[in-house]
Amino acid sequence: MTDTTHSPRVFSGVQPTGTLHLGNYLGALRKFARLQHDHDCLFCIVDLHAITVPQEPGKLADQTRHIAAAFLAAGVEPDKALVYAQSAVPAHTELAWYFNCVARMGWLQRMTQFKDKAGKNSEAMSVGLFDYPVLQAADILAFKATHVPVGEDQKQHLELSRDIAAKFNRDFGEPAGAPDFFPLPEPLIDGPGARVMSLRDGTKKMSKSDPSDASRINLSDTPEQIAKKIRKAKTDTGGVPGEADGLEGRPDIANLVSIYAALADIPEAQVLSDHAGSQFGPFKAALAEVAVEALRPVGDLMRRYLADPDELDRIMSRSADGARALSEPVMSDVRRIIGFHGSAS
Numbered sequence: 001m002t003d004t005t006h007s008p009r010v011f012s013g014v015q016p017t018g019t020l021h022l023g024n025y026l027g028a029l030r031k032f033a034r035l036q037h038d039h040d041c042l043f044c045i046v047d048l049h050a051i052t053v054p055q056e057p058g059k060l061a062d063q064t065r066h067i068a069a070a071f072l073a074a075g076v077e078p079d080k081a082l083v084y085a086q087s088a089v090p091a092h093t094e095l096a097w098y099f100n101c102v103a104r105m106g107w108l109q110r111m112t113q114f115k116d117k118a119g120k121n122s123e124a125m126s127v128g129l130f131d132y133p134v135l136q137a138a139d140i141l142a143f144k145a146t147h148v149p150v151g152e153d154q155k156q157h158l159e160l161s162r163d164i165a166a167k168f169n170r171d172f173g174e175p176a177g178a179p180d181f182f183p184l185p186e187p188l189i190d191g192p193g194a195r196v197m198s199l200r201d202g203t204k205k206m207s208k209s210d211p212s213d214a215s216r217i218n219l220s221d222t223p224e225q226i227a228k229k230i231r232k233a234k235t236d237t238g239g240v241p242g243e244a245d246g247l248e249g250r251p252d253i254a255n256l257v258s259i260y261a262a263l264a265d266i267p268e269a270q271v272l273s274d275h276a277g278s279q280f281g282p283f284k285a286a287l288a289e290v291a292v293e294a295l296r297p298v299g300d301l302m303r304r305y306l307a308d309p310d311e312l313d314r315i316m317s318r319s320a321d322g323a324r325a326l327s328e329p330v331m332s333d334v335r336r337i338i339g340f341h342g343s344a345s
């Protein structure tokens, strides 16, 4: 970790919408659990982001618990990392407002996630959906987090967070600006599983919004469902190649090999050499076994946490207290730097 001015701190968020899938697990949750051992970490359930599109009020709290349970089931430990709901910590919204006045319209107009989500219908979207990446920058910077474990799809949002931090640092504060006030947060994207693709189409990312449930492995799937989805995953008529260049132009096969490597925690080259020449029937059977073994404990633990919502609420409430305490000194400096009345120290 390279930022030397700021002590390393990790922040990431997941929206409480839809069910979590293998892409979320490999791209985000599993990384969270690994980082907590040697970093100061905050893992947030971003319910304020969720309401940028309509949500059922009666379900939001349960969906929030569901994500908290998934974080814990993936190995995040509440005495090592903070796990809390974004709406419980006011610094997120407050800093988002200040950042609204720093970020430029043109920067947001370039965000591909908004364009993808809005399609031709952008006039009818909420202002919040357009502003979503500004809130994301506030999430990270309210704690001066330096590192953000996410999947590859979040790269552009992280670049925007850096732009906002840099512009704030240039624009505000002491005569010479506040050059190092905010760190420029770095995404932690590398590693196996940064981009898990659909089981039905290896050119599209695995996503909770895909209408076909067969396209993704949900963390809540039973071993039978996992095995069936893998058995039905799209392949071609060739077999497993022995080397990486045999994956070229074969996105469906490349995806299965990459999932295998990520779940078994071995290099892709080893998956290829172990299964070189194998037909897809036996390869898929081996992959199903690896997937079921890796995901079974996560599913089991998740169900156990969900059976005790009070305990989940206690963990989130304690973590929210911790997050509020971490954000307060940052926010009081921000208010002073901007020059608000009553904030002079």
Ligand code: AMP
Binding pocket: 013, 014, 015, 023, 024, 025, 026, 027, 028, 149, 150, 151, 152, 153, 154, 193, 194, 195, 196, 197, 205, 206, 207, 208
């Ligand atoms: P989302 O499902 O969009 O709320 O994403 C939650 C986290 O999972 C983010 O860090 C995403 O980058 C990550 N993620 C989502 N889909 C995938 C995928 N198909 N492959 C890898 N990471 C993903």
Ligand code: TRP
Binding pocket: 011, 012, 013, 014, 015, 046, 049, 135, 136, 137, 139, 140, 148, 149, 150, 154, 157
């Ligand atoms: N935009 C992220 C996603 O869709 C969720 C998110 C919100 C986030 N705030 C964040 C991720 C801050 C990392 C850091 O996956």
